[in-house]
Amino acid sequence: MMLKNRDRVMVPTIVGLSILVPVLVLILMYLPERYNFTGIEMGTFPFFHAVLNFCTALLLIAGYFSMRMKELTWHRNLMIGAFFLSAIFLVSYVVSKISNDPVPYGGEGILRPVYFFVLITHILLSAIIVPLVLFTMYRGLTGEVEKHRKVARYTFPVWLYVAVTGVLVYIFMAPYY
Template sequence: MRNSTDRFMIPAITGISVLVPVLVLLLMYLPERYNFIGVEMGTFPFFHAILNFCTAMLLIAGYYAMRLGELKWHRNLMITAFVLSAVFLVSYVISKISNDPVPYGGEGFMRPLYFFILITHILLSAIIVPLVLFTMYRGLTGEVIKHRKIARYTFPVWLYVAITGVLVYLFMSPYY
């Protein structure tokens, strides 16, 4: 059964879910960078790692709050994780506009490990956008059964993306 806001929210979430990865992909291939805020390259990745780490901690805390029946805490922790992820996304877009991509310089067994983590991180980052948006929407509208059903998939994927975001930073930190 669909509620009255579904007619607006489902197309909006779908549109955002397509627009965000396409925008990020296009920014990766900008012919010229525009550092309009004057921030040095190394600042963004460190900030992004902090946001990802905090998001991971909030997700874990939110999961345990839910398991303990502390639903108000669960809601507030997950909303905070969502806000940090949104801040990350805006900052990431600004960083892609401002700075050229930095190649990974590692060698040996670390190289395939890094690329495995990076590729899975990127692919799941695109998938997590609609998952998070639908999970948040269903939770905030009180559709508990639908919320739980999608949250089972959203939580591990979102946590993986947050943790691998930190790992990508750690792999890349010598090269910034």
């Protein structure tokens, strides 16, 4: 299939997923009733999510350095690994939102505004990162190097920020799970 024909399918698919994913997460956060079909306790999910975010951040950093060293096979594999971990995170996060009531932050003092700044920027950028990652992956895997580089300049720092702040949110919230 020619690239232009592939774009006619993939670009609308990426746009659709980029809208669907944040809307789905938003809807799940406001479910009137929870359905814990997994039987997993609440505290298990946040720790698992923090580990996934931490590992994603490590893979992103390793992928960046492998690209800088012109180790493009390593770069591709590390970034695919980061994408895979992020996909696992997303599925697990959705399951956790279906299964468990939200836990409020109980911190006080200076930590409270710091936490909410980290949380709000994390949430906003996590919605933005979906299309960035999907377009970056698509352009890289189809060999469109210049388009890949252009979008990756924005994708990398945003994706790394989302992964790192995901760990920070867990650290802030750990006493309340």
